[in-house]
Amino acid sequence: MAIMDGIKRQLRSVIEWQNPPADVLFMQWSENGDEIKNASKLIVGPGQGCIFVYEGQVKAIIEEQSLINLQTDNVPFWTTIKKFMQFFVSEHKVGIYFYRKTKILDQKWGTTSLIKYQDPKYQFPIGLKAYGNYSYQIADANAFFVNIVGSHNQIGIDEFRKIISARVIQPISDYLAECSYSYADIDANREEIARGISIKLAIVFRKLGFSISDFRIEGTDFDDDTLRRINRIADLTAEAHAAQTVGLDYAKVQQLDAMREAARNESGAAGAGMGLGAGVALGQNMAQGMSDMTHNANPAIDDITGKLKQLKLLFEAQLISEAEYSAKKQELLSRF
Known part of the structure; x- marks a missing residue:
């Protein structure tokens, strides 16, 4: 029975990668073990390639669709392999690998x-x-x-x-x-x-x-x-742009914010002093800012409507008091 099985195995002589799994890129052929049989036929289907490996080294590559008779066709290295074939069984193992050529x-x-x-x-x-x-x-x-x-x-x-x-x-x-x-x-x-x-x-x-x-x-x-770094840059850029929009130097705005925050956080006499100092500095900076806005006004570019918008931005940013806002607003409106 073992002899008949061996004969049958020898008669299974077609080497082919049939119905390759969709998720496989490269696969060793092993249907008849790793022994190449004398008189075998090799079929390389469309979109496939085949590699012959002997004792760990690539000996031949077939890249075109083909049907090859390994006994008679002139295949690279095949004549070398046949030298080791004894009674249809090779004592030297050969690897046959199929791979996808398609993209x-x-x-x-x-x-x-x-x-x-x-x-x-x-x-x-x-x-x-x-x-x-x-x-x-x-x-x-x-x-x-x-x-x-x-x-x-x-x-x-x-x-x-x-x-x-x-x-x-x-x-x-x-x-x-x-x-x-x-x-x-x-x-x-x-x-x-x-x-x-x-x-x-x-x-x-x-x-x-x-x-x-x-x-x-x-x-x-x-x-x-x-x-975090990107958001910090975005915040600082927005603050600097807002200060420029209302005609203030960004460094001055930062200074005013720092003094205002210190005045809020301090208590007692020190806090009162800080608050007074902050108020004086705030008034001086705002007066300077208003003066700059007045002296630098260019009738051809900055009309009264634009100044009113800038003034409102200052008030909404709490950089001037309501009284200062009303007085300056009335002054601007009186120029119409």
Whole structure:
């Protein structure tokens, strides 16, 4: 019975990757074990490639759709293999691997750790997260087998995506450090950044045996420390713009806020003194501010309506009293 089983096994001589699973990229053929039978036929289907590995080394790669008779056809290294065939059984094991040649589309990527670099404009450390998608395909089966497959008998598409995600961080970090994009410019220049990164990735991944294309950045985010710094910059910028809008120097506004806060927090005689001092300083600064507004008025640009708006902003910001607001408002209205 064992002899008949052996004969039957020898007659099963078609080597083919039938109905490959949709989630498999690279797979070792093992239907008849790892022994190539004399008079076997090899079928390489559309969109497939086949690698012959002998004693751990790639000996031949078939990249075109084909039907090959391994006994008679001139296949690279096959004549060497046949020298070891004894009674239809090889004492030297041969590996046959099939792989997808077609492009794998719309693969998601995301940074598994923060991309860190120095913001070139504000000079503080950035912690960036990013995600997007890409397409890829095996371009050099030999390099792919040596650098990626190794001792594995199967590589899945999901498994390979993790390998790619782990390798994209360094090229992205290098590119962002070189291109000098501030945090505020990243989203507006996503396409340009993606093009630059894809060039770097193409160089890295080509050495590993596959090509990457259609690399896109779909979104970015920052870590908590970076967001706190960004929000602080936004607040300070808004305050400085508001001060400029009402014709005040931002440093003076900060000084007035500090004195007002000190007057609120202090108690007793010290608080009263601070409050008095703050009031005097406030009055002096406001008088100076009003004087600057009056002397610097340009009839061609700053009409009375604009001055009234500025005056209201000062009052709403509690930088002048209601009496001062009413008096100055009446003065401006009297010029109509």
